[in-house]
Amino acid sequence: MSSEPDFTRLRYLRETEEDRRENAETTLSVSELIYPIFVTLGSGISRPIDAMPGQFQMSVDVAVEKLGAVHDAGVDKVLLFGLPQYKDSTGSSAQDADEAVQSAVREIKRTLHTMTVITDVCLCEYTDHGHCGIVTAEGHVDNDATLPLLAAAAVSHAEAGADIVAPSAMMDGQVAAIRAGLSHGGFSDTRIMGYSAKYASSFYGPFREAAGSAPQFGDRRSYQMASTQSDEAMREIEADIAEGADFIMVKPALAYLDVIRRASETFPEPPLAAYNVSGEYSAIKAAAANGWLDEESAAMEALMAIKRAGADLIISYFAPDAARWLAQHS
Template sequence: MDSYYFHRGRRLRRTDVLRSMVRETEIRPQNLIQPYFVVETDDASYEKPISSMPGQSQLSIQKCVERVGRYVDKGLSSILLFGIPAEKDPVGSGAYAADGIVQKAIVAIKKAYPDLLVVTDVCLCEYTSHGHCGLLDDAGVVQNDPTLELLSKTAVSHVQAGADIVAPSDMMDGRVGAIRSALDKSGFTDTPIMSYAVKYASTFYGPFREAAESAPQFGDRKSYQMDPANAREAIREAEADLAEGADFLMVKPAMPYLDVVRRLADSYPTPLAAYQVSGEYSMIMAAVQNGWLDEKGAIMESLLAIKRAGADIIITYFAEAFFDGWKK
């Protein structure tokens, strides 16, 4: 058969230079956000490895500043903060306290690295004694509307401390509009909201609940987080958040929901984030530690899959590894 009768795709795969020239998807440093878990403690040297997330740790504010600094010097430009308070109560008061752990961490990090983009998770689950993302009634049911005021107070307190973006993850109906209104009334009209618009009730959050000490003390979160079986519902959730003033949309988790990432990317011109969650990270790291997967290859392929599906931004615990040179 003459050569022109069939496609010779290998012509463009022959060398590294050729492959780089025609590569369709790239991970840029600016695409990645590294999460950190900051603990309220008097021990400035506190650093506790998270057993289910090899390579990740709970950190004191000082240790967090030091660790962030190592990666800022390598090109890290964005982080996401989660706080672990010293005490919890039924109304999650540590979430919106002016001297709360996240608020103090923001001040310290922005003082050290003023150009670093600091995103903060806005939720109550790390701060409530019951571990749910909102206020409870006497029957133990999460109350949607009364929770909105506390979420709004939390977002405003984060921005007052210096946060650049607030990211509500609670999945209460109407929380984006409530937070937008509160930020605007407080003079923060330029602060963007990165909404966890499409957050599924996922098994893949397991290691995170150890890291953030946020497991619910009873029941589950299926009454407010999305059913993993639903994809069309993601469109409704995204549209609602955009109508309320969201500046970014997010899909969480990422890899089990790449079809949803693609649906949102095709449906809206809004910047789209995807969160490669703790369970995704831990599965890959477990396989790497057992010698079943090549570390660099597995990590980069997973990030490329998320980016290729349509995410503009990836929140990932592998960001540090990327800046350690695995991008090469």
């Protein structure tokens, strides 16, 4: 007499495409994606970023047209980085109402009412030395002297109509300073997405070409976190929440999936964003261009991993492609 072998049968979960879809534990929706773009003043400008194939530095008119198509595809959240007309030691163009980010915010909100506009708030794109804060004569980044400048930049974005401001400088107290600045300026409805746990990462390499923000001396390890740290990330997130952050973030995503998971379990609220950074994007693009990886399946696998780890929102240069891929398979 033959008896049934004694083991658990799980292959029924994945026998067919329908089985796999029905039994999916994790799903990814286009509404969870945020598309980061780089804007500049001028018109008709669309400069390819060599290190990030498929991404461009765009003048506001071109960006608005591109975002219209992206919005039609279902991506309704954009994160803006600016390329300013001028740089100085204090990054004063960061709070200039006529600069690229502020102009882009006004134009996007005017033409695409339902697009949620998030602005990056930092000084590194605006300072001549490329650091995220004020640099002292000794070459040290001065935390407290930087805070009012970040707050002023955030207020100028809010004035332009930004829905969410996202401080990325990794200065202690930056969320509190911005919250106070927004309240004082009459923008208590503007929300704050803290880049709470931002690591000093080699995966930011391609972004520095895109945003023209490479530090002219030294590096950012005195303010961004070391890859050895996980407890410290929880303390950073806790501090941002205490200071009034409406969203928290882990950046980068793929090399820090454990931090995303831990953050999502430790802090069920507020919503957690994860930034699938330039190097993570470009690595897949480069491998795909060489025929070493299939771009769609590698990118979607990476995005699914970030979601599975616990991210509520994913900032990714793949957002428009992912929207198209998701639509094709629905």
